Every structure is written in structure tokens, then in C-alpha cells.
Amino acid sequence: MQFWLTLLVVLLVAGGLFYTGRSRAFAITGGDATVLHSKPEFHGGMVLIAGLLPAIFVYVAWLVFYRYFADSSVTAQLATELSGLTALEQESFLRGAFNLANGQNVGNVSDAELKAIEAYRAFNGAANLILQLVLAALVLGGGFLAWRQISISFRARQFVEGTVSVALIAASGVAILTTLGIVLSLIFESLNFFQKVPFFDFLFGTHWSPQSAFEGAGSEASERNSEVFGAIPIFAGTLLITTIAILVAAPIGLMSAIYLSDYATPKFRAVAKPILEILAGIPTVVYGFFAALTVAPFFRNAGEGIGLSVSSESALAAGLVMGIMIIPFVSSLSDDVINSVPQSLRDGSSGLGATKSETIRRVILPAALPGIVSALMLAISRAIGETMIVVMAAGLSANLTINPLEAVTTVTVQIVTLLVGDQEFDSAKTLAAFALGLVLFCVTLMLNVIALRVIQKYREQYD
């Protein structure tokens, strides 16, 4: 409700500013808008930008720094009550009081907390008033300054277009910010984790059971705790499932691509391609459901039938379904690569009397090999990062095994199990997820960068 109200006010203010600027521009021409350097709309736009932009900046800055100001104000007021607490305790005390102050009902709280809550509320009240005054002043002041600038020769268009260009650049910077955010958050939380658990214990340890590290893991990292964060079994499990997936997806995807690009009639292609695309468009959670409730029980029963014990969360089921999921990925990428092999190579081979399959096997595939390899690398990266299928169909316990009939766990499964539910950001268990996330990010990034490079080089070769 409040959101929509705010939005309405902002829109009204914006409309008002625009209209004021535009009508002023009209007014000074005495009715002939063509004498203006810029069209009246640009003058309106200029007033709008000058009025709103500074206010928006101030408001965003306020949102970012609000907690800092609120906390320091309250800390100053409660200096005596907080003096006996450590920095960590102070933080959690303030956080609790802050949440209570913004919540509706205050239950049983201590006097100190009550005082903190009141301090927060007082701060909020005063701060909101000041903020509103400042914003109003900025809008009016900025708008007025721009309004005074309006004249027949004023280059309002340049001003508006300049601002818009800056906005466009800023928008493209969001991608950089996102990457930066990912890298920084992963690295910071991982560094915290590696302070509790030695780096090499994590990377080369063979025992993973973070649940047993739950007690006491937050406050002190004992040696016992660092020993349960050995990620080798998880990496092995990820590798196993990914291998199975690629063994399924690579031949099927590649053969589909070859058939579609070199054999299929246009009619067949028109039907088969969309079907493969449907396979790519199905949400992964649906594949997970299919893997957990149809494929896994099928394998278990089939295994029972021939006297094998197959886990109901076998790596085979998860890997197979994941393979199906990435078939379209492999086939569309390979299709691209195969199609970009120049026709002259095909014609040359046919001219020598080779059959179509001989052309494909002896000429096209070797020529397209770098592209196909990088397509497979992209597929591997996709499989490693895939989450829902393995969360639903693979196991939770970290077994170090290469038997595809047993349950193994993967990096993504562990991230999800460690982070779903309530987390505390100072426990090694939570932070371990970020360390795993960092590994995942690095590996997939590496695969992608190499693969994209190879594809680019390869394209250049034939262009």
C-alpha cells in the first residue's frame, strides 16, 4: 500500500516538473516553439531530471547508510548499557532491538532493550521528518534552478541526452557490479570460513559431515571441526554425476545435431528442433521431480529384479536425467559448430566419392572438433552448476565412491542443504556453503572462459 502511494507521489511530482518546464518553454517563445534551440519537451525533461535526480541519489544513499546512522545514534544514547558487552554482543543486541522497534508488538523485553527500542523509534521519527524535508527541498530547489535556466537559446536537448547517455552507461555497468558482487561476497565469506577451517583441510580432506560440526562450530573452531569439512567426497560425487550426464548427453546430443544438420529434411527439422527446444525449456524442478519419483524408483526396482542393490538416490538416476536436460544444450551448440564448417569442405569430400557419413566422420567432425569440445565444456559447466535435479534426486551424505548405483552428493546439493533454513553468518557450516560456491563459480567460470575462447578462435578460422 505504502509502496503504491509512494510511487503515485513520485509520478505526480515527475509529471508536475515536466509540465512546468515545458509550459515555461512555450511561454517564453510567445507561441512559436520553433524559435527554441531545443523542443519544449526537452526543457520539461531537463526540469524533471534536475528536480528528481539529486533527490533520488540522496534517498538511495539514505537507504544504504540508514542502519549505520541509526545504530550509532542509539549506541551513543545507550553508552552505559552497552559498555559491558563485546562488539559481537552489541551487534546482536542492536539487531534484536531494531527488529522489535520495526515490528508491531513488543513482548517481554529488558529495560535496556526497551530503551534501545524507544531510541530507535525516536530516531526513525526524527530522521523520516528530516528526510522528507530534505527531499522536498531538493526537488523544489533543483527544479527551480533548472526552470530559471530555460531560455530560447538554452541547449536543453544536450543536457537531457547527456544525462540519458550517462544512465545508459550506468545500466551496462550493472553487469560489472553483479560480477563484482558475486566475487566479493563469495571471497569474503570464504575467507571467513578459511579462518575457521584450514584451506587445505577443506580442499583435500576426505571426510564431509558439516552437520556434526554444528555444536560449537560458531564460536571456536576446534581441530575436530575442521576435519569434517573435507570436500573431496563432494567433488568426487559432482564429478561422478556430471560424467554420467555427459555420457548420456554427448552422444545423443551430437548425433541429433549431425542428423538435423546433414540428413534431416527441412520438414523433419521444423518438427524436431522445437521438440528439442521444449526439452530445454522445461524447468529443472520438473526434471528433479521426474528423476526422484519416476526414474530412481525404476532403477531401484530394475536393480532388485537382477539382484543388484541400487540406492533410491542413485547417482545413475540423477545423472541420467541431468543428461537428458543438457541434450538440447549440446545439440544446439554442436549444430552451430557443424553448420559453420564451410560447405566447400563437404563438397570436396563428396567430390572424392565419400558417402555422407564418411564426410561427417572424416572431414566435418575433425574440422569441428575444437567447437564440439568447447560445446561439451559448456555442457559440463552447466551440469556442474545444475541444482534442482540433484537436490531432489541425489543423496545428502557424502560417500567417496565411483559406484553409480550408490548415493553421492554434489556441491550444489550441499550448498542448498547448508543454507536452506535459518542461518547464522558466523557458523562454519553456513560459511562452508560460500566456500563451495566459490569453488563452483571458479570452475564454471574457467570452463566457460576457455570454451568461449575456443569457439571464438574457431569461428575466426573459417570466417
Place this chain on the structure above:
Amino acid sequence: MTDLAGGNVQEINSIHTSDEARARLAKRYRAEGNFKWLGRSAIGVSVAFLLLLLSSVVSQGIPAFTFNFAQLPFQLNAETLGTDGSDANALKKADYDGLVRNTIRGEFPHVTSRKGKRLLGGILSSGAPVYLRQQVLDDPSLVGGTKTPEVPISDFADLYLKGQITPSSYVDGGANLTFALDDKSYSIVADQPVFTDQLKAAKARLAVQAASLRDEQAGQLRSAAKLEGDIVAYKERLAAGPEADVKERLEKSLEKTEEDLKLVRVRIEQLASKADELDARIANDGLGETLTADMPSALLYVGGGVLKLTSVTNSTATAEAYMPVAEDLSAAAPSDWRLRNMEVVEANRKFSDQEIVWTDELVERGYIRNGFNSIFFSRGASREPEMAGVWGAVVGSALTLIVTLALSFPLGVAAAIYLEEFAPKNRWTTLIEVNINNLAAVPSIVFGLLGLAVFLNYFELDRSAPYVGGMVLALMTLPTIIIASRAALRAVPPSIREAALGIGASRLQTVTHHVLPLAMPGILTGTIIGMAQALGETAPLLMIGMVAFVVDVPAAFSDPATVLPVQIFMWADFPEPAFQQRTSAAIMVLLGFLIAMNAIAVVLRKKFERRW
């Protein structure tokens, strides 16, 4: 010369016409055929998987779209509710639990035992009182009125009515029966062997039990043999005259092993005698058997009631009444009764014969209405499958996607315009381009980690809130939209730009007035595809707490909410078969939305696509 040349030709020809050459050629053509067949079967495999997946989802999901409601004669009046409907607050607080309970008990007054009453109450959903209350609050004229509101029945009752609990078959009576009531149990005597099938089924079950006893006995025999072997070995080593301490240890082991062996032999005896006893019972056709819960059960429909057989011989049986029969029932002609055999044994299902009989009775009295499952499409999550709906998740998805669209569309298009129309070729723009391409391939769960660390932990935004989910998904779809928008902008030919610039437009005017409108269909197509991706995304939302158990349908961007794929994920974990069906139905809803979005994208592309 000519001879030589002729010989050469012949020689060359013979390379292609010799049997060897023919065989080689045939082999090559075979290889060609095989290769083609391989390609075709690869596509066939993909298609088969797709069909398998869709058909398994659809076949499971279809039943969840309908549901059976009970329209019982609820007495909604001042007496039962304590209010005449004018006071909304009193209506809210009235005892609907008691009302529902008493109404269903009123239908079956013969059920007096505490256990029976509880079982009876379980035929209706435990959410029935809430549902009833909601209807009364929505329409207070129901109080004292003549209309009968309907309430949901329990999930297993619903499954039974859809025929998914157990198949059953009716056998018409083939003999005259006489009945004798002894306390609560009826003794039934037939003048023909009509219960042979039931007796056979019971004996078959005994045979299974006997076989498993024999299996266990065989295992015990093996361990006995092993123990005997151990004893012999110990004795041999003792006979060799070892040192004192070794001897003592050996003697101890020997003693213990002999003890174990004794126990095993006793167990073997027991197993053997039990198995023999069972075998004897199986062999003796004349001997009756008690029908236990792991044997196929049979219901006898006679005298306006239902009797459940508790023990049978070939022509006699004992039974207890599940629905009361006529009090003076003493005999029945062959046409007056029939038997109903349940295929799934009672122990293997969650819906007992007693509940089946009651549910049948409700159907017979016309209280059950099968209709569109409105609960599923209007409510939020619930622990009771029959009360669980997908609407809360649909609204949550919509709220999340609105935020995603509002953020990623303007940002994505702006970034694409800059990169495609304005950006100079320098290091900065190359960096951005490489960045965007790599972001597009970052696993989605990493975006969830980003959201958790930055939005939740650092900025302390709300957990489980659609606006946070929308922000995370916006970051995730941004690369998709940028890439698609750039492709669309690139497809607009330079002549358009040159013409616009030539008549005096600024560069920005060229873009906003000419290039952008022409590229819009392509941009929108890309955006819709990005949104479809975001709609199906689960993992990052798990990270930022959108897995909450949310009963209420969210109404604002900051309300705790869940989204469709996460709802599917949560339901998939529930063991109840009714939840499995609802999960499939929710998947169908999700796929429906995705198909609709992609269809719009295809139509856009077909309708506005221009080749320059």
C-alpha cells in the same frame, strides 16, 4: 598402345567391379545406413524421454484437477452456531469443529465406539470446519437458510472415489445363506461352497508366510553349519595342546559357540514347527482361516447393510457389520446378496474397508459431489493435501516476476542500447561484453548466494519477500535480455540510422525514434523468454528463504511468499499420494504458464519479424 590402354581400363574397372569391391561398397553403404539410423534414434531417444516425462506428469496430475466434496445436511442455525448470523464476530468464533463432527456422526448413528467415531470423522478433511466457516462468513445467509454448503472430504476418501485406493470386484451370490447373530458377530452358513476363493487367497497368503519362515530357517541352518565348523576347529586346536592362556581363550570361545549353536538349533526347531503348522493348515482344505489385514478382504452386501468377513471356511463364515443389516436377517436367497473382493490388502493401504463402506454410503445418499477442484486453484499451502492450493504460489510468482521485469527490462534494454549504439570499442566495453557473456553462464545458485550475502545479510532486506526474489532473478535474467536486445538492435539495418541522422536527428533521437521501435519485437521476444526462464527458476530462491511454509496468499511485494517451482519442490517431498498428484498438477500449471509465454514470444516473432 591401345592394348595396354585397354588392359589398364580393364584393370581400373576391375577395381570397382570385383566382388571384393562390391563387398567394400556394400559395407560402406551399410555404414552409411547405420550412421543415419544412429542419428535418427538419437532424436528418437530425446523425443521418447520428453513424452515419458510429460505423460508421467500429466497422467499423475489430471486426477488432482477434480475433487469430491461432501454436501452434508449441516444444521447452520442459531442453535448450533450460537448466533443467527447477524453478528460477524460471533459467526467467526462459532464451533464449526463440533458442527462438522456432529453432522457426520448424525449420518451414522450406529457408530458408538470412540475409535469408530474418530475413524468416521477422518472421512472428512480436517480442514472441513475452516472451509465451512469461510463459506458462512462469506455468505451469512447460509445460517438458517436451506442451502447446503459443501466441505472437502479427506484426501484418501477422494482417492478412493477416484478408484486409486484399490480395485475391487463383485461376485453375485450363488447360494442360500443363513445368518445367526452372536453378540456382534454373524455366523454365516451357505448351502454351497461360496467362500472358496477367499479361503484360497488366505491360504495363499499363509504359503507366502511359510516360505519366508523356510527361508529364515535355511539361513539359520547355514549359520548352524558355520558354528559347527567353528566348534570342530576349536576342538582340533585344543587337541593340539596349546599354551595355557591360549587354551583358556579357546575354551571360552568353544563354550560360547556351543551356547550359540544351541540357541540357533532351538530357533530352527521353532521355525520348522511353525512352518510345518502352516503347511498343515494350507494342506487341509476343510480347515477355516481367520482373515487378517494382510489377506485380501471381502465384504458381504446383504439385507441393506454390509458385513465384513472375519473368518471363512469353504461354505461358512463369520462376519461383523460395517453397515447395520436388517435386524431380523436370518436367511438370504442367492439373488439377495453379493460379495465384494478387495484386491489390495488392507495392510497395504491407508483407507480401511470400514472407511470404504462409509464413503460408499455417503455416495449412495447423494452427499458427494465430484467437481472442479476449486480449493487447489484458490488457496495457499497446507499440510493437508486436500486443503493445499497452488494459488498462493501463483500470486507469489506473479509478484516476483513483476519486480524482475520492472528491473531487468529497462536496465537490460538500456545496457544493450549503450553497447550496440554508443559504446566506443575500447577496453571498458570489451570488459563489459566478456562479463555479460560469462554472467549468462554462471550457475543460477550462485546468484542465490549473492542475494543471500548482499541483499539479506548486508542490506538486511526481508527474507522470503517477492521483491528480494525479483531482484535476484533480475540480475540472473539481465544477461539474457541484454544479449537478445543486442541481437535485435543489430538486426536493424544501418540505412535506417543513416537516414535519421541525415535529416538531422541526434544520435539518441535516432535510437529512440527509429531503431528501438523497429527492434522492439525482438527485444520483447527475448524478454519474454528471459521471464519464462525466471519463472521456472528454483535454486536461487531457495537461498533467499522463499521456501517458507506460507498459508496466506501474499498481497504485497514484502509479504512472505513462495513461487510455483519452489512449491513444486516442497510438495515433491511429501509422501502422501494426494500430494504427489497435486505436485504433478502444479507442474502442469507451471508448464501451462511457460507454454503461454513462449507462445506469445513465437507469435510476436512471427508477426513482427522483418527481414531487411
